[in-house]
Amino acid sequence: MPARAVPIRFAAGAHGEVSGLLLVPEGARWLYVVAHGAGAGMRHPFMGAVADRLAGRGIATFRYQFPYMERGGGRPDPPHVATATVRAAVTEASRSCPDVALVAGGKSFGGRMTSTAMAEEPLPSVRGLVFLGFPLHPPGRPSATRARHLEDVTAPMLFLQGTRDPLAELDLLRPVLDRFGDRATLHVVEGADHSFAVLKRSGRTGEQVLDELAQTVEAWLLRLEPS
Secondary structure (H helix, E strand, O other), rough: OOOOEEEEEEEEEHEEEEEEEEEEEOOOOOOOEEEOOOOOOOOOOHEEEEEEEEHHOEEEEEEEEOOHHOOOOOOOOOOOHHHHHHHHHHHHHHHHHOOEEEEEEEOOOHHHHHHHHHHHHHOOEEEEEEEEEOOOOOOOOOHHHHHHHHHHOOOOEEEEEOOOOOOOOOHHHHHHHOOOHHEEEEEOOOOOOOOEEEEEHHHHOOOHHHHHHHHHHHHHHHHHHOO
């Protein structure tokens, strides 16, 4: 039988309890602690689909809510609240799966708050970061200032980015990542927007894009494993 996500509640520091979903397929060697984007929570179909695709490749996931989303949405939490929640989620994931290697990251806002936390102080046991659409800048306002904190992240990073993403012009993102050398890996998803949706005329389906994302994460994780 396929693995099922197990509901979890944990304390997000002084900001109350939040919910999580732990999905651990049999034989998992990696656990991805994955935060949601600004406008939708951990149960968004994209988040669930990514978790299912990774589980099919033997990769566990721990999705979780930020406090504002736990309260029903609205304005995202300020960075200090979000980063405290990231740390609490990593601690909970490590406690729940002590024998599985950890990576962390997330979709858009969730990924950026994870890297912000990592830049401030390394997240215990986290061996790398995976970004599902890093939000380099607001739509229509090209800038690379949101990436400045990545200079202080010493762990390997995987960036999954669509060519139609209005929040990350690739001509701006590529030179930023080039400065990090082997520490940063960029995988470009042709025709995908910030939500990894593709146009019908592309000849590709959303299912194919999800498979590409999961396959890329799996291949990158294999490179992180000790030889």
